[in-house]
Amino acid sequence: MFLRCPVCEREVEEGKYTETYVSPFNNQEYKLYHCNSCDLQWWEPLKIIPEFYENEGEEGYLVFHLGIREELREDHKIFFDKLPLKSGRLLDVGCGDGIFLKEAEKAGFDVWGIDLDKKSIEVCQKKVGLEKHLPYEPEGVCHIR
Template identity: 55%
Template sequence: MPPMLTCPICGTGVEAGSFKEVYVSPYNKKEYKRYECPNCDVHWWELLKIISEFYESEVFESYIAFHEGVGTRLNENHKAFFKYFSSNVRSKLLDVGCGDGRF
């Protein structure tokens, strides 16, 4: 039987050799493979690890300014999201994605 990986969401077994894409990181020279779950259609990368060097070497001025509290207002495209909610809704919003965390 071929080596298997487990989908991080639903636990379905996926053959280790059935990856869809390969990426070699310029930061640590490691090879990452993208897999797709045939059951829940989630896509994930193996190795499932954050490349700390990528974040530690971040020097973009806008990134630094954002994390120092400069420019933390929501943009118009963010505000448009809230027009679909009643004004009496009081809750928290979990922003999951690949953005800058501003939303």
């Protein structure tokens, strides 16, 4: 049996996962797959559980909800160092508490954020003054490419 890569839709053998993880939140087993064609790594099943984020199933989400994080993560810093663009419309998918959006706005971008965690969106709006957020509605997205 085969799975399809969520990005390039190439076939990946179902038994060729690289890692497993059992979530203490829901006892679900997740398998990490790698697509050799586009180099994407993703977990199966692709199941979103909003309550996990909103109930602070991981310590990091409590930090998002309190709005106390003040420093960008290293991958965010690299984004600003490496991206050739210095302005334009920027959508942060999984914007969390908005710290990245705040920095992107300072850098000259017209920022938008989307997150499935309503508590993080509230913090993001307060922290960034962001009114242009997109509520995550799984049934409202038919295709992203």
